[in-house]
Every structure is written in C-alpha cells, then in structure tokens.
Amino acid sequence: MIEMIETVTRIVSINTSVGKGERKRPAGRAELVPDHGIAGDGHAGKWRRQVSLLAMESIEKMRGKGLDVGPGDFAENVTTVGINLPVLPVGTRLGLGNALVEVTQIGKRCHSRCEIYRQAGDCVMPKEGIFVKVIEGGLIMDGDQIKLLEGEGE
Numbered sequence: 001m002i003e004m005i006e007t008v009t010r011i012v013s014i015n016t017s018v019g020k021g022e023r024k025r026p027a028g029r030a031e032l033v034p035d036h037g038i039a040g041d042g043h044a045g046k047w048r049r050q051v052s053l054l055a056m057e058s059i060e061k062m063r064g065k066g067l068d069v070g071p072g073d074f075a076e077n078v079t080t081v082g083i084n085l086p087v088l089p090v091g092t093r094l095g096l097g098n099a100l101v102e103v104t105q106i107g108k109r110c111h112s113r114c115e116i117y118r119q120a121g122d123c124v125m126p127k128e129g130i131f132v133k134v135i136e137g138g139l140i141m142d143g144d145q146i147k148l149l150e151g152e153g154e
Contacts, residue, residue, distance in 0.1 A: 009082035009146040015072030016041045024072035029141040032099040048104040049131040056081045058124040074125040085130045095147035099138035105131040
C-alpha cells in the first residue's frame with residue numbers, strides 16, 4: 001500500500017550540485033530535461049538514476065539521531081513531504097509540478113561510507129531514497145505539488 005502521509009504531497013526543496021557524491025545546495029527551481037534529468041546537475045545523464053528523491057520525513061529521522069542535516073545534505077535532487085517514497089513500485093509515475101517522471105530504482109548500494117554514516121552510524125539515502133527518469137520535462141519549483149500516477153510506467 002502506498003501511504004500518503006498528509007493531504008498535500010509537495011516538493012520541499014530542489015537541490016543541485018555540479019559534481020557527483022557531494023551535498024547539494026537548495027536551488028528553489030530546476031528544469032527537468034526528458035531522458036536526462038536536471039539541467040546542470042552532476043547526476044544528470046542518459047541513465048536510469050537521472051533524479052534522486054528523498055522524503056523530509058527521512059531527513060527528520062536523521063535529525064532525531066542528533067545530526068544537523070537538511071534538504072540536499074544526502075545528495076538528493078528533490079526533497080519531498082507527504083509521500084512514502086520507498087514503497088513506490090518501480091514503474092510508478094509521478095507528476096512533479098508540470099513534469100512527469102518514472103520510478104526506476106528504490107534505494108542504492110552505498111559503496112563508501114559517507115560522512116553522514118560516519119557521524120550517525122546510519123544513512124537513510126541508500127534505504128529510503130528513490131531514483132527516477134524524466135519522461136516529460138518542465139520547470140519544477142519548491143512548493144510544487146506531487147501527483148501519484150500509479151501503474152502507468154513500464
């Protein structure tokens with residue numbers, strides 16, 4: 001069952017960085033490019049992990065462990081609220097603002113323990129982060145609504 005935590009699911013923060021494997025900085029808005037990802041972001045490209053999403057609820061778990069973390073600190077492109085991301089099946093489509101994305105991967109293997117893992121002994125991104133590819137591009141902004149479009153993907 002896909003759990004909607006609050007009545008309005010939305011984007012809390014759009015985060016970008018030039019390189020891979022680094023914390024991202026809040027950008028406020030971004031252009032999603034079909035079959036590429038976020039224009040100018042280090043993770044963009046013609047692969048299945050074009051854009052990463054992590055829930056604010058997951059970040060709050062890490063804050064509960066005493067870490068001073070916020071949106072972008074887990075290298076996620078889109079910080080969300082109100083949707084249980086890791087239970088979305090691969091192939092689920094989401095409307096992010098006026099763009100359309102499709103879930104391609106739930107979680108990821110953590111090849112090297114990041115600074116957050118060393119500080120807390122845990123990290124939420126490998127277990128609770130998800131990855132999507134861009135089907136239809138468009139501008140996304142902080143505060144945009146997220147629409148769940150189950151079962152429409154491949």
